[in-house]
Amino acid sequence: MRITRRPLAAALAMAITATFGVAGLAPADAATRPAAGSEVLIPYEEFTLPNGLRVVVHTDRKAPIVAVNIWYHVGSKDEPAGRSGFAHLFEHLMFNGSENHRGEYFEPFELVGATDMNGTTWLDRTNYFQNVPTTALDLALWMESDRMGHLLGAIDQKVLDEQRGVVQNEKRQGENQPYGQADDLIYRALYPKDHPYHHSTIGSMNDLNAASLEDVKQWFRAWYGPNNAVLVLAGDIDVKTAREKVTRYFGHIPAGPTLERIQAGPVKRATTRETMEDKVPQARIYRAWSVEQYGKPDLERLQLLGSRLDRRLVFEDKLADKVSAYVLPFELASTFYVTADVRQGVDPAQVEKALDEEIARLLAEGPTAEELGQAKIMTKASVVRGIERIGGFGGKADALAECAVYTGNPGCFRDALEVVANATVEEVREAGRTWLGEGSHTLVVLPGERQALAEEPSPTPEPFKLPPPDRKYRALKPQVDRSKGVPMPDRFPDLKFPALERATLSNGTQVILARRDAVPVVQLSYEFKGGFAADLGRKLGTSSFTMAMLDEGAGELDALGFANRAESLGAVLGAGATLDGGNAYLSALKENLDASLQLFADMVRRPRFEQKEIERVRATWLAGIAQEKARPNGAAMRVLPPLLYGQGHPYAIPFSGTGTEESIASLTREDLQSFHAQWVRPDGATLIVVGDTTLEEIVPLLERHFGDWKAAAPAPAAVEAIPEVERPQAAAVYLIDQPGAVQATILAGQVVPSTKDPSTIVFDFANSVLGGEFSSRLNMNLREDKHWAYGAYSFTTQALGQRPWMAFAPVQIDKTAEALAELDREVREYVGGRKPPTPAEVAKIQATEIRSLPGAYETARAVLGTIGGIVRYDRPDDWVFRRKARIEALTVEQVQQAAATLDPDKLVWVVVGDLKQVEQPVRALKLGPVHVIDADGRPVAR
Incomplete structure (x- = not known):
């Protein structure tokens, strides 16, 4: 969650996605009782092979694809002293081919059109995932089983050195960003040296350099057996097919040892603080607590905790450009963060004092009943939206795998839903008092010169004697001749795209509808002309700034009132601009469609552009430009377009669309009103609707809220044809x-x-x-x-x-x-x-x-x-x-x-x-x- 009011929708999406790896929750199977107040979501069946591989199957036939997601119950917490970074290094090694597929792991998947394909490592787990066409499921299972059961012969010194270098550059890339060293410092301080969360997942350069070929092979033998893994298949699949195929490809792999799990939990500690300098554009305050572990009721209550931090620090006292809070939930202990980006010219000590006061008030009072109710509605909305995706990072397959690995129950999210549904103000307040009192660590990052974070000494690891394989498991006889190579499919599903239905509103707007009824949600995007290119002759950034202000108060509602109304409906609204146009968007629960459209119409037609909100957003915007310049990618993307197009060209601008400090500082309310009147208009616009509705249903609703909308200014000439430019004479x-x-x-x-x-x-x-x-x-x-x-x-x-x-x-x-x-x-x-x-x-x-x-x-x-x-x-x-x-x-x-x-x-x-x-x-x-x-x-x- 976030301890803010303004972005509570995003906060509660995180409450689900961070805790469960997915924005959708469900009970275990059709035989179990449904989650509180809902139908059965993500129904599944499961079985376990004789070698210990646990398999979870969820059927979703809406698209001819299957999500394949395998989680190994090993992460950086399992690394011995002197071997930090092993889990992440091994994740990379697993993409370099196997004994029966010598070559890049991605290649056969690219040939069959796999999507959402990657692997990740964190404190408690390592996972690999891909979505494949249904006809390519055998390929995916062959590949995953080959690297589980037939990997070591493909790892040599050359492969180790190659991936060690890649990982070290990933580490450099992270540390090269502003605030890129903060998390390392926070975890070192928050968790003592003997706690498995003390060191970072990516590890130290010294430990990575010290990794030997035998070290990494021993790591594989210890942790990558089938009895330490959960395989989830979700999508166009059933349990009968899954059992046959998984047994065929994985059943012969011998189990590994059953290793003793590390025993640790949340840390009770003294309150501490430290400061560091970095090449950053503004001071940032981090405050972190070690809190309840994954799957416990108090963690869900902490996710629901809301406060007035944003109201005071950002909206009222204007001490910070952004304040947020969130939980990173882990198996042994979770970390609760509060961060504040200090406004230019404000003393960080003043912001810290205000944070202290507001957190104390939150713990004393808890959220209001209204805030808690909104949080629950947004949780429901995030659940409904989230169950549309079967795979990828954060899909339904991830939810099932994470629950199975961390709690042993693939449907553990059922209990979480019940905690959320039944949570009271008193329970949420008490959870805050229990976990967010004494024992925090504060890190203040100040602008200055970047100092490389010194690595902690790397001790010589204790000798590790691998226990024998667990005898309660047994492997089956091989059923696959792997010398024949990867089983490539010879047919593939056909492309399907929904038919586009059209109508025209009384105001001249064209409506395009694509029906999708997988979830009871309707999404709309009102497409306008203009965009960054329309800034030519105006102050740079006018288009983006104007569109960003549409949801900062509209109609009878000020900025906070607008955000509260959206949250009470479970709606997500916003607006933005791109190079050649702008759009306003709405994602609405079908049950609240009419009321959500009313709010959407106010945002599009009647933005308030209040001066106090302009000044607040302006300060945050200027800080954002400074952040862009401090990030290498951002700096390069600001300067490259003017070099390509030449001064005076509509595209010779920072491609973020944020403008310059000078142009944003000079923007007036009249500038925004003028742009809105000229470019946010119904004539010549298109309203795209995708979701669970029909033209017969949606057009009357759109007529009610937009039909009488008249443009407030004469129609502009279309943005002049973008002039052609010559390339430079030389590089x-x-x-x-x-x-x-x-x-x-x-x-x-x-x-x-x-x-x-x-x-x-x-x-x-x-x-x-x-x-x-x-x-x-x-x-x-x-x-x-x-x-x-x-x-x-x-x-x-x-x-x-x-x-x-x-x-x-x-x-x-x-x-x-x-x-x-x-x-x-x-x-x-x-x-x-x-x-x-x-x-x-x-x-x-x-x-x-x-x-x-x-x-x-x-x-x-x-x-x-x-x-x-x-x-x-x-x-x-x-x-x-x-x-x-x-x-x-x-x-x-x-x-x-x-x-x-x-x-x-x-x-x-x-x-x-x-x-x-x-x-x-x-x-x-x-x-x-x-x-x-x-x-x-x-x-x-x-």
């Missing part, structure tokens, strides 16, 4: 200094044709071969081969005018020039024809693009986004089918021709890093003239 390099950085962030950019250009599909495909996929050339080079980066990719941004193409790589600081040279070489050889796209690469991307489509539209949000593109770029209603056919027909020659769109001799390079370390090596590359600029793109005197 150039721009350097931004970030003293003390442990990584350099490299961007390369160039303009390419508009999204509306007929060549777009083919160019985007050509980009995928170069840098659009995990197994594309850039990532395979800089991450998997050189292990200088955690990732290296290339992409384009959608635009009505010429689009920006960008390549992106954050690399370790001592390999900046070498990485820059490699990126340049890769682009040159690809687009120049020395290393053109191969038939295998083209076939792989075709397979990925086409075969992922049946699962791509699992959620209403995905459908909504696709229709938004159809509207924005004047595409036909059957666009998804036409695009599929075009990709199916592509030839290698067409892809090579599209790749030649790029000109490596005219690239614009931006490098953000410590110039003391990177400037001279970059200059020595002689890629082009080298310019040193600041985070606003202004030349820096040398």
Whole structure:
């Protein structure tokens, strides 16, 4: 949860997703009683193989896909002293092929169109997950079982060294961000050295360097047996099929030892505080408590705890730009955080004092009955929305696996729902008093020079003698000849996309409806013209700022009243702008659709633009711009567009749309009203509706709330056609200094044709071969081969005018020039024809693009986004089918021709890093003239 009022909806989504890994909860199976006040959600069945592998099956036939999610009950808490980072390192090693599949783990999955594929490690668990077409389930089970039962022969010193380097760059990438070292300090302070949560999951450089090949193999033997895992299959599957297939692929794997579990719990400690300096734009206060463990009733009550922190610190006293609170729930003990971003010019000590007072008041009074009621409604809403997704990080499969691993009961969320439904003000207040009193740790991060966080000494690990396998388990005879390789499917599900139904409102707005009845939710997006490009001739950031203010009070409700009303309906509302347009959106529970539409109409038609709220949001906005500049990616993305498009072009702006400090500081209420009157208007707009409704039902409701809406100003001429720009005469390099950085962030950019250009599909495909996929050339080079980066990719941004193409790589600081040279070489050889796209690469991307489509539209949000593109770029209603056919027909020659769109001799390079370390090596590359600029793109005197 969050201890705020304004973003309570997001807070309660976290209350579910953080605790259960999913925003949807359910009882165990059809035979068990339903959760309090609800129908049976996420029904499941389960069985256990003789070797100890526990399998949980949930059937959901709405899409021809199956989520495969396997959790191993091992995380960083299980690492012995001197071996920190082992669990996470091994997660990476598990993606480097197995004894019967030598090669990247992702490759066969890309060929069948897998989606939502990844792996993660945290304190208590390691998990791997992917969604696959139903016909590719055998492939997924073969692959997961091969790395569970046949991995060690594929791990050699080369693989270990490669993935050790990748992990170390992941560590550098995290620490290179503002506030990136805070969590390490907090956990070191909050949990003593003998507590398993004392050290970070990613580990120390010393321990990672010390890891030997035998060390990691012993780790695998100890923890990666079937008897220490839970496999969840969710989606287009039934328990009979699951039992047959899982037995076939996993049944022969021998069990591992049954290891003694670490016994630890929440920590009662003295209240402490510390400060640190970092390269940050504003002070931030963290306060953390060690609280109740996963699955306990008090943790759910803490999730419901609300307060007036936001009201006083942000809205009334204006001491902070943002205040939030949340729980990170873990198996042995959870951590409750309160954070506050201190407003510019305010003494952090004053903010700390106010936090002390408000937390004390919260513990004395507890939430009001109204606040608790709203929290419960938002919990219900997050449950209803969350059950739409079967897999991925936070899907229904995750909920089942997490409960099974942490509590032994896959349906443990039933108990949590009952606690939430029955919680009283007194119970919630008492939970706060029990856990949030003495014993906190406060960390204040102050602007200054970044100091590398010293690593704690790494002791020599105690000798570890592996116990024998648990004899109560037995393996079955192998049923699969693995020498035949991965079982690739020969057929795939067909693409399905809902029919688009149309109507026109009295106000001139076009309505497009796509019916989806998987959950009782209706989502709407009112699409307007304008966007960042409409800032030309205005103050930069006007479009984004205006749209962001729509839900800061509307009609008869001020900002807090509006937020409270939305929460009482279980509705999610907001608005924003993109490069070429803006939109206002609503996600409404069907049972509250009419009342939610009333609030939505007020937001769109009658925003208040109160001066006090403008000033509050302005201060937060300016702090956000400073945060952008402090982050390497943000700084690069602010300066690159003006370099690509040239001053005075509508796109020559920070692509975040946030504007500049000067422009935002000068915005007036009249500026916002003028933009709203000109661009937020019914004529020429489109209202997209996706969800559990019909035209017969929704159109009368829309007429009631929007039918009499008249534009408040004459219709503007459409945003003038975005002018074409010439590429620069030659390549150039721009350097931004970030003293003390442990990584350099490299961007390369160039303009390419508009999204509306007929060549777009083919160019985007050509980009995928170069840098659009995990197994594309850039990532395979800089991450998997050189292990200088955690990732290296290339992409384009959608635009009505010429689009920006960008390549992106954050690399370790001592390999900046070498990485820059490699990126340049890769682009040159690809687009120049020395290393053109191969038939295998083209076939792989075709397979990925086409075969992922049946699962791509699992959620209403995905459908909504696709229709938004159809509207924005004047595409036909059957666009998804036409695009599929075009990709199916592509030839290698067409892809090579599209790749030649790029000109490596005219690239614009931006490098953000410590110039003391990177400037001279970059200059020595002689890629082009080298310019040193600041985070606003202004030349820096040398």
